[in-house]
Amino acid sequence: MSKSNLTRRGLLKTGAVAGAGLALPTIFDGATWAASHSGFTNAPQGKTVTLGFNVPQSGPYADEGADELRAYKLAVEHLNGQGDGGMLNTFSSKALDGTGILGKKVEFVTGDTQTKSDAARASAKSMIEKDGAIMITGGSSSGVAVAVQGLCQEAGVIFMAGLTHSNDTTGKDKKANGFRHFFDAYMSAAALAPVLANKYGKDRKFYMLTADYTWGWTQAASMKEFMEKEGWSMVADVKTPLASTDFSSYLAPVLSSGADVLILNHYGGNMVNSLTNAVQFGMRDKMVNGKQFEVVVPLISELMAKGAGANIKGILGSSNWNWKLQDEGTKAFVKSFGTKYGFPPSQAAQTCYVQTLLYADAAQRAGSFNPCAIVPALEGFKFDGLGNGPTLYRADDHQCFKDVLVVQGNETPENEYDLLNVAEVTPVEKVMYKPDNKFFAGGNLGQCNSGA
Amino acid sequence: MFGLDKKDTTLLLVVTLLALLAPFILNPFPEASALAQFNAGYPDLMQRFVIYGIFAVGFNLLFGLTGYLSFGHAAFLGVGSYSAVWIFKLLGMNVLPAIAFSIVISGLFALLIGYISLRRSGIYFSILTLAFAQMSFNMAYSVLTPITNGETGLQLTLSDPRILGQQATADGSIPVTNLLPGLEMRQSVQLELGGWLFTFNTGYYLAAFFLLLAFYIAIRIFRSPFGLMLRAVKSNQQRLNYTGIHTRPYTLAAFVISGMYAGLAGGLLASMDPLAGAERMQWTASGEVVIMTILGGAGTLIGPILGAGFIKYFENIFSKINENILHDWFSFLPQGLQDFVVTIVAPFFGEGWSLSMGLMFMAIVIFLPGGLVEGGQRIGQLFRRKPAAGDAASSQTTPAE
Structure with missing residues (x-):
């Protein structure tokens, strides 16, 4: 039936032919990626420049992703001179x-990260290779941000991180082509710990539920460090899978553990579910060790507050930004966002909007889209008027340093958006750290890569 | 040629040409034209075409020949990816050891799972493999975090040992995967012809080489006595048992070979982009390869490759068509009508690509049970004049009536 004359010689011949076929097109000494045009990856040709917006449109962080996309579209409008200009009018740099x-109209492509590292990289790759995106921004998860940042470094495009709160993004996984405006887990813990100790007393035992990936890990480590400094002691730190939707089985052991504070290192849909479960368990009405049982959510956003409904009332946490701030930048942004979409923006929207503006401004000041011209333009850049007060883009780790907000769920909301109150603004000096701090050590920015 | 008869040689040559000329074939539209969004000739997608082609060819060796429907094949793909990334972390950035290791580890893993699962057949076998795959997925996601890095995904870091290669490049960044020193996977050469832009990528051609090798081995298995035995298992396993033939060694061999194919695909995926995430092992990924194979034509040689290409094209190109683009398409209509048409059509494009994919899958399964290959045959027959009766019967895969 079969002719099995598979000989050694025949096999060698096959190999040689296939090898020659393989070698033929690659024998030319080629440039990498699409750098053939003018010295760097995806140098804009013609009258337009393309930005890549890579956000989760499905998965537990999809709400954040949708809001990020709204902000990006608004930023593109403002950059192209449509709408009311938003924060361009209050931004301290007037280059734009x-x-x-640089006289080129801004266009954009979008992709779905699905909150999965694999899918996010595939989507970013296609934006770089197919659509010619010169900058990638977005992401609502640190796992995704770290993965995409590494890809952008290799490909030679700039990555402007969206919502990513892990210490690692600008710590051990920092990259020369990557920049983060959002704050990090260390800053959250540093800002939150004194407030918690003040409010709930020094002698407390806390139990943590932690989302099981890079953000959760660094968030839990930072909270542990700072709460123990305040004299609190940790009972347990339990990791929960990101894909969980029901946390009852993780919450059941909490009350019998002797802990009197529950810290939820959860974000997005995770936190909405775990907080709701905790409230259903009646935890917030319990007395443990003679003290009122408390729930803390170190990173809170408006979208989570909305999802959690009445359960969020009185819960303490931290935020990068809140739409109720009263500076000029915030007011301008909330006004143009509200006019376009009919509701106030979330902190995810603000950081993404600001990152787009900062990138555009850096390119404008540098006079080039070349990543190696943009990196020095952003490093050590001081700016104001973008909603967070005076801010520094530190050169050592490409992290923004600015004031941190401690927020509390509003007990008496006046409308459906009035969900969080700013309890305290922690000044930047209190949350500042050295680049070689133990939570951030081990990384290396490397050299900027333009893909040439 | 190479021990193949004339028909199979032609088939191999066709696949070879398709693979070598893919950068041209997949980029039929000039860069600046509006149709350029349908171009698929960029490295990442071309790599996916051939890698998932390998995966599907391997799956078809099991499903197409023996009829055993494994619902957990993505587990082998994931194990392959993890193995390859670990080699990049421990040994160095050369892809060949990584690919070899991923094939071996996936093969061993397949031996273990196959040994247990193949004690049952039919639906019980499918459920067993599904259970094992979900188990692997959940373990990679939680318990095995030290090995798999859980949700974050296994990635390279600067502190990895890489004992046979460099730990970091001169400028302090993580080295990239290569075939030979200086021949990196991500390297591309671009060719500009008029308005067209063609990209030739090292990684793609390496993957294409493995696809041809995998395809050739698949042909040889299909035509071998071993392949015949596997077909016999599919048509009537009981009869084989009654004639005194112990079938399990044959099915186990097929299962392991198929797992090694999946491991190869996983290793190649990691070689193109050194990152492995647990979601590669999820049941949806296992389902995808089943759909690829059935869509292309189960039991045929080239079908799985076509099916893989079809699905990956949809996933990457169709999903990019958002409402703005739809508005452009229908801009010739008056405003109100345009909005209406876009509202109707939009759910089938962009994020809704899987909806149109599902409809198309249903249509193919209902009207072309033999998949795309049967479609091709039917079209071929329309143009062939009065085929000889015996010829038509032998070339068709439709069941006898």
């Missing part, structure tokens, strides 16, 4: 003039 970036 509403004619796009």
Whole structure:
């Protein structure tokens, strides 16, 4: 039936032919990626420049992703001179003039990260290789941010991180081509710990539920460090899978553990579910060790507050930004966002909007889209008027340093968006750390890569 | 040629040409034209075409020949990826050891799972493999975090040992995967012809080489006595048992070979992009390869490759068509009508690509049970004049009536 004359010689011949076929097209000494045009990856040709917005449109962080996309679209409008200009009017740098970036009209492509590292990288790759995106921004998860940041470094494009709160993004996984405006887990813990100790007393035992990936891990480590400094002691730190939707089985042991505070290192849909479960268990009405049982959510956003409904009332946490701040930048942004979409923006929207503006401004000031010209333009850049007060983009780790907000769920909301109150603004000096701090050590920015 | 008869040689040559010329074939539209969004000739997608082609060819060796429907094949793909990334972390960035290791580890894993699962057949076998795959997925996701890095995904870091290669490049960044020193997977050469832009990528051609090798081995298995025995298992296993033939060694061999194919695909995925995430092992990924094989034509040689290409094209190109693009398409209509048409059509594009994919899958399964290959045959027959009766009967895969 079969002719099995598979000989050694025949096999060698096959190998040689296939090898020659393989070698033929690659024998030319080629440039990497699409750098053939003018010295760096995806140098804009013609009258437009393309940005890549890579956000979760499905998965537990999909709400954040949708809001990020709204903010990106608004930023593109403002950069192209449409709409009311938003924070361009309050931004301390006046390089941008509403004619796009360097005279080129801004266009964008979008992708779905699905909150999975694999899918996010595939989507970013296709934006770089197919659509010619010169900058990638977005992500609502640190796992995704770290993965995409590594990809952008290799490909030679700039990565402007969206919502990513893990210490690792600008710590051990920092990259020369990556920049983060959002704050990190260390800053959250540093800002939150004194407030918690003040409010709930020094002698407390806490139990943590932690989302099981890079963000959760660094968030839990930071909270443990700072709460123990305040004299609190940890009972347990339990890791929960990101994909969980029901946390009852993780919550059941909490009350019998002797802990009197529950810290939920959860974000997005995870936190909405775990907080709701905790409230259903009646935890917030319990007395343990003679003290009122308390729940703390170190990172809170408006979208989570909305999802959690009445359960969020009185819960303490931290935020990067809140739409109720009263500075000029915030007011301008909330106004143009509200006019376009009919509701106030979330902190995810703000950080993404600001990152787009900062990138555009850096390119404008550098006079080039070349990543190796943009990196020095952003490093050590001091700016104001973008909603967070005076801010520094530190050169050592490409992290923004600014004031941190401690927020509390509003007990008496006046409308459906009035969900969080700013309890305290922690000044930047209190949350500042050295680049070689133990939570951030081990990384290396490396050299900027332009893909040439 | 190479021990193949004329028909199979032609088939191999066709696949070879398709693979070598893919950068041209997949980029039929000029860069600047509006149709450029349908171009698929960029390295990442081309790599996916051939890698998932290998995966599906391997799956078809099991499903197409023996009829055993494994619902957990993604587990082997994931194990392959993890093995390859670990080699990049421990040994160095050369892809060949990584690919070899991923094939071996996946093969061993398949031996273990196959040994247990193949004690049952039919639906019980499918459920067993599904259970094992979900178990692997959940373990990779939680318990095995030290090995798999859980949700974050296994990634390279600067502190990895890489004892046979460099730990970090001169400028302090993580080295990239290569075939030979200086021949990196991500390297591309671009060719500009008029308005067209063609990209030739090292990683793609390496993957294409493995696809051809995998395809060739698949042909040889299909035509071998071993392949015949596997077909006999599919048509009537009981009869084989009654004639005194112990079938399990044959099915186990097929299962392991198929697992090694999946491991190869996983290793290649990691070689193109050194990152492994647990979601590669999820049941949806296992289901995808089943759909690829059935869509292309189960039991045929080239079907799985076509099916893989079809699905990956949809996933990457169709999903990019958002409402703005739809508005552009229908801009010739008056405003109100345009909005209406876009509202109707939009759910089938962009994020809704899987909806149109599902409809198309249903249509193919209902009207072309033999998959795309049967479609091709039917079209071929329309153009062939009066085929000889015996010829038509032998070339068709439709069941006898």
